[in-house]
Amino acid sequence: MAANATPDFRTRLQTWLPKLVLSPSLAMVLVFVYGFIGFTVYVSFTNSRILPFVGPDGQPTHDLIGFTNYAKLFSLSHWEISLTNMAIFAGLYIVICTLIGLILAILLDQKIRGEGFLRPLYLYPMALSFIVTGTAWKWFLDPGIGLENIMQTWGWESFSFDWIKNRDFAIYTIVLAAVWQTSGFVMAMFLAGLRGIDNEILKAAQMDGASNWNLYRRIIIPQLRPAFLSAFVILAHLAIKTFDLVIAMTGGGPGRATELPATFMYSYTFSRNQMGIGASSAVIMLMTIAAIMIPYLYAELREKK
Amino acid sequence: MRRFEMRLRVGAAAVALLAAGAAQAADVEVLHWWTSGGEAAALNVLKEDLEGQGIGWQDMPVAGGGGEQAMTVLRARVTAGDAPTAVQALGFDILDWGAQGALADLNDVAAQEGWDEVVPEALQAFAKYDGKWISAPVNVHSTNWVWANKAVLDDNGIAVPETWEDFVAAVETLSAAGVTPIAHGGQAWQDATVFDAVAMSAGGPEFYKAAFIDLDEEALGSDTMKEAFDRMAFIRANVDDNFSGRDWNLATAMVINGEAGFQMMGDWAKGEFLNADKVPGEDFLCFRFPGTQEQVTFNADQFMMFDQGGVVSDEQAALASAILSPSFQSAFNVVKGSVPARTDVSDEAFDACGKQGMADLAAAASSGNLFGSMAHGHANPAAVKNAIYDVVTAHFNGEYDSETAVSELVDAVSIAQ
């Protein structure tokens, strides 16, 4: 009997091929994401101004200045505002998008005539870039030319909607435009989830005498859990990356009332030539993302195993 | 950790790599943000000029945020070791790049063409680093202009205001007549543009220089500064409710349409009036902000020339000399609304406002009244400028009262330095 226990070539090839196939993507991610994060962390400890590792005097520098940038960062009221705004924006944006998406999906799932016509109308904003839709929103929300003006010319004299001009409310107009862009996409995700639910369960629940309300609340919505989770990942990622929208709609104003961490970071790194502070704000931002996403990813991925 | 080290070396080597980066021979690659109709067409004059000399022009336009976007792209290009030949830039950005040792030494061209004699000294301060010419100025914008609708002023019996008090009276007259006295766009840089003129008017040139150029803490925290903020509050009280976030040209449109009396804005606003077929002196008026008739606060667009391995290439020299040629200076600035960067250009082709601008510039340059504009990055570095923006815009939007604004200003400037 041939005691040949080593695998043949083909089998060996088959065992390392999968890893080989995965490795380019992995290498890219390691270098271009994690390598760059490491780079950013390093820069955040230097006094880089206009270019990384080039000091204020224009001479190359690798001096580490400890947490000075972080201390400066947290002494800036401007940074505090952008953090608060992020919390308000992300929270509202994710919740409202999910709600609208869910409601629209449920309504569209009622055997609606013309669903094929309505769906793209809800979805299309996702296809547009904010470079210009931002302007359209800005005008529409502008009390002098937009909604308020129209309502008043139509005779509703006391109508007032000037949130975009109001420091305390401007951030909500950003939420509005962001919701406009993505809620249709979320709707599609929920619609897909609804279509995947076994009809027999629904029939059984109706036999049990469940009202429509209870049917959704107790039977259907709990089964949409995977759709909720996917929507959360996508919305959270979009919330963090929101940048063009603010630039186009308010430019961070009125005052600095709609500044977000992404715009803050960009402004310090590129407009203000304070790359060290910009990098430290990026690090804080990444840590916040990690604090939220890692437990989520951990729970999600572990469960699937 | 190894990979990390490599990143670092790549980053650090970026500056050194500059020498290697260049557009193809006999081509100039020009990064700029002049993309709107008139100004781009004006720049095309330059392109054709160079092409006449057999030099190709690789266009690299990146608009947005008054050049901020272009500066970001420049940072990426330099880091990649692939810097453009020439880059449009403003004020302190040029000096910062000069300090990196990234720019070419244009002294030979300058000497040949006699730039030192014809370019105002205040402007030279931003075109030279360490005694070397590093960039070629294209124009001078002055920012302390007021634009007015002549019909509105005439209807209300208002003459061109000479002093702050005149101005206050005029504003109050308009306000009483139900006209929006001041058209304004509530964006940080527009707020700061107004603040430039207001501070100059409230404290005079010495104060302006001490506060914005020397960043003297005493001046920044002085009562004069509080007075300037109080005047900003007056202006804030006399703009319409809708000012926030408005583009400057929509504010200009309000003046053009007679909905508002005045707008404080740089000389580029003239383009909007001309585009609406309005005639200077007949339909609209241009005058210096009351109390700053003697002074000119300016910002100047320049093209900085990136180092091409220690020598100034022929193409760069040709580009630099073409930029400062009187014919281009005249042709470009007539369209752009600004005035030539050299004081010896004939004003023949310019309209009334342009002629006045050229005369004002020459006078201010010779009397020492030409100052870099804080709002446009010609008084202090970007970090400080933006820190001042933060305070000015917060005050203008009612977040701070004048007293708080003054103390915030002192703090913000010190943090940013």
Added chain:
Amino acid sequence: MAVATQDTAIRTGRFARALIYLVLLLFVLFYMLPLYVMLVNSVKPLSEITGGGMMALPQVWTLEPWAKAWSTAQIGVQPTGLRPYFWNSISMVVPAVAISTVLGALNGYVLTKWRFRGDTILFGLMLFACFIPFQIVLIPMAAVLGFLGLSGSTAGLVLVHVVYGVGFSTLYFRNYYAVFPTELVRAAQIDGAGFFQIFWRILVPSSGPIAVVCIIWQFTNIWNDFLFGASFASGDGAPMTVALNNLVQSSTGVKEYNVHFAGAILAALPTLLVYIVAGRYFVRGLMAGSVKG
């Protein structure tokens, strides 16, 4: 009377249905508003806009702004309109979408059908990478592209988009393939099919729905990207968004809003087209896997 259908077990009354249609139409209004603003302002002369009639229908209808935006508007020093940049975008988007989708499909295949110790952690690493804000990678990416000699080239731009697109495409395909029966892979193995044969002959033919989702997602994101396009493309090779930005952004020049809006719609046409053409498969694709656990 209840309107019952065989498919859905939910029954709704006539009044409720009227209400549902009303709500759905109100949302149509909400979603169409900005498009209305853009469309209406793109077909009127500039004077009507600066005159304050931004929300009104045009008094004079004109297609001039569209023509101008497409072929004669000033983008750089030359009045080329958006036309040449359109092809730049296509030549960048098509390979970037194709490569990131193929890589995502292969990754998803490996991560679900060829599992190995630590694969979940690797996937977690790739997924977390989706969340990195692009602003922070700009400078180091420029350094790497310079190092690779790819700066200012379409290839470099494609690389960047593949790098930051592969996380999501892997996510989509992994979730889809996770519910794809593993027994099929085993049967094919016994039949003698190799790693790539199984992928190509067994999985790919069933991947249509998720490929649509992935392609729509990647196409939209890459087409609409501005930051990378502006930073890493050469002037002539700039994508559509950079050209559009040059068209609409101008700090000290005259703003032709009507041309801006026409340009914006033109720039968005390919993505709109993708949504309309592939939209019907989109929900189906999402259904087939990406919203499952």
Added chain:
Amino acid sequence: MGFLNIDNVTKSYGSVEVLHRVDIAVEEGEFLVLVGPSGCGKSTLLNMIAGLEDITTGEISIKGQVMNGVHPSKRNIAMVFQSYALYPNMTVGQNITFGLEMHGVAKPERDKAMADVARLLQIEQLLDRKPGQLSGGQRQRVAMGRALVRDPDVFLFDEPLSNLDAKLRVDMRTEIKKLHQKLGTTIVYVTHDQIEAMTLSTRIAVMNGGYVQQLGTPKEIYDTPANIFVASFMGSPSMNLIPATIVDKDGAAHAEITDASGNAKHLRFSGGGLSGQDGRGIILGVRPESITDMEGADRKSTNIETITNTVGVTEPAGSDTFVTSQMSGRECIARMRADAEVRPGATIEFAVNMDKALVFDPQTEERVV
């Protein structure tokens, strides 16, 4: 040395050993069934034979060739899966010939092989359809066709009938049996259904907890199970396991049990293997068919013991009637003729065929006699 040799094979995931030292030699033409409850390791073993899972230690060889590390496709095996695993994007014909194509068989030959198999399985009319258009039974046939066409050394079946309804399952079972008899192929078949195991196999390996509990012919497994697990797993209804004590009486060993009222009863053992163990506690194993009424008792038996007891429940099942009664506090099932007239609560005389009675040790659970 068998045709398919499983030699001392173990399987571990990390430090957890899930399959312990399995040794089975399968002869050519044999039909080996691996049976056991879910999680017993039977599918793992099958996958290891197929090459879909690595072997931790030990060797598997086919026709004398060691298969450790050999790619599944190189083992000359074919497998039918529980879900059939038909490629959804290919037609039935393509499904059947895919393996041949992968092995580089030319098209004309493939077509001929496909036609032969299709005729054998009577699926000629289905060849151009997609799997999605087939019924469960048709899919099953296609899956078998895909395996047959390869003409492999060993067929592997992984619960192939569990997705079919009851009637179809019985039909297909017969058909598989016929195919095996006709083609004489070597088959390893995994199931959790002991009836399938009994009817199909030439040999059975009963597995539990990663151990092969017993390997033998169906008759051996049924009549002389090695331990309590095998005894109770095989057979339906399962074997009655009655706690008892050995009592020496009249010079012979008897099992002492109690009836429903708690009175001691004695049943004499056939044979003399248990003499001299007075007082030892045992488990008495009696299959339901060995407990009947007097008329139904096995005439060939040498030792029928009777026991009077109270009837608990009667379950007429058509061909038989199952009657329960309490013995040593356990429910015991007796299998009586369908026309046996037994009423719940009545006291009747049960006949126990002690020739077929088994004795297990309560501690080791091994069979003693």
